[in-house]
Amino acid sequence: MKNWADSRSGKRAGRPVGFPRFKSRRRSTSSVRFTTGTIRVEPDRMHVVLPRLGRLKLHESARKLARRLDNGTARIMSATVRRDGGRWHVSFTVEVERAEHAPARPGAPVGVDVGIKHLAVLSTGELVENPRHLVAAQRRIRILGRALSRKTGPDRRTGRRASKRWERAAARLGRAHARVANLRRNGLHKLTTRLATTYGTVVVEDLNVVGMLANRRLARHIADAGFAEIRRQLAYKTMWNGGRLLVADRWYPSSKTCSGCGAVKTKLALHEREYRCEACGLVIDRDRNAALNLAALAAEFDTAGSGPVAGRGADRKTRVRGQVAVKRQPGTTPAGQTGTVPPQGRTIDRVLAKAH
Known part of the structure; x- marks a missing residue:
């Protein structure tokens, strides 16, 4: 209420x-x-x-x-x-009463870019495969669902109760879904525990999962990956193990930003799996590039403190033509002390939230 x-x-x-x-x-x-x-x-x-x-x-x-x-x-x-x-x-x-713990590498940050092709791509270059438990069990779930539809189920309008066969069929379907959920939860716990116990700083994105589920073609795969569950588990596991979790703003262009020179593309289609920088000529995997940019945020967070990190971000609405997303401000060196170019447009400050 x-x-x-x-x-x-x-x-x-x-x-x-x-x-x-x-x-x-x-x-x-x-x-x-x-x-x-x-x-x-x-x-x-x-x-x-x-x-x-x-x-x-x-x-x-x-x-x-x-x-x-x-x-x-x-x-x-x-x-x-x-x-x-x-x-x-x-x-x-x-x-x-928990004893104080410290990660194995307390000074090492890691950027985690989650996706469908790979469940997670780390800034270290590690690729975590997506097991796709729901896809593997989809055939059996469909068979059980059809068998359930042939049974006499409950009817609220007439007050009819379900038959015993319907109840047994519903129990079989429930067990199949529960097995998928248990397998998914087990894999996510192993991944998040390893990240929290190894790295002192874990940087992830603030994804709009509800909005991503509006894509009818990818909704099932997005829900099967469990993006929100990864962030939820990292929030308390990093605290348990003496680390910290940094969450990049939802509008931070991690995929559009070049991890080598800092240039930002105006548009980057979803089917473009390689990032090609027109400024420095860098060619890198799209997800790896995003993970490197996320890892670079840890240094900027330490420099700026708990306040907003200036010089990053993009417009919330991408125009049809013209440059909207901007380059980083001069002086920031996110990747190997490489130079940056002056900003060429508007900026929106992004706040990195530390999970407590």
Whole structure:
């Protein structure tokens, strides 16, 4: 109700939030949260005790949580039991005393340019392949979806309940989608953990994912990649490991800017996978060029402090003709102490936000 009221009055930013609807236990995710009562992990690490549910056997060992509880460095605040993909999961909200960590390379920045062809292109030249889990499972999901459509499902208008065959078919389809989500989440966690524990500064872009999903041809692949999830995980993992996350402004022309001389193109079509600089003749992969420009922002952020970094950015609306995006200001040396040319147009200051 508060989200709906704030959205209606303009206090809540983002898309409008509708009035809360009735939540049926048959059409919603089954979950329960315990904040009081007996909540503990058994000494054998394979059982947990929850209020009203009693002693439950775990499929996976809880030795990491139990070790922290035994050492007195963690305290369980609440437990949430949730059903997802036909399986029951229990998650604990824990107050943890974390030791201070430092990345393996605290002074090394890395630019991360996410995409569809490659899930991430690093400024170091590393290419992280996109596993495309949804594409690999699309054939099975379609078969299960067609099988579900042939069953007698629920009807809200007549009050008809779903048949048992429909429920079993819906469960099979849900398990297939849950497997895709688990595979995607596992891969993203491995990538973000490696970046946060290796580099002291990680620079990413503030992508308009909602706007990118409007492209009907690429919407499925964009959603399968999980761009927003990568940024969300990096935000707290860099803080855990003593690093920092810098987010470039949404209008920063990372792909249009030459990483060698700093010249900025007015137009760069999506099908142009190589960046060719007309000023210095540099020919480089488009995504690698964007990653190098993102990595160069870390030095400018340190020079400018927590305020806006001047001399970068582009107009929010690209004109049909004429130069809109500008070159960097004189004196900035983003790539190997190379020179830059004077600005030739308007500039919009970009603010780099540090995640806390």
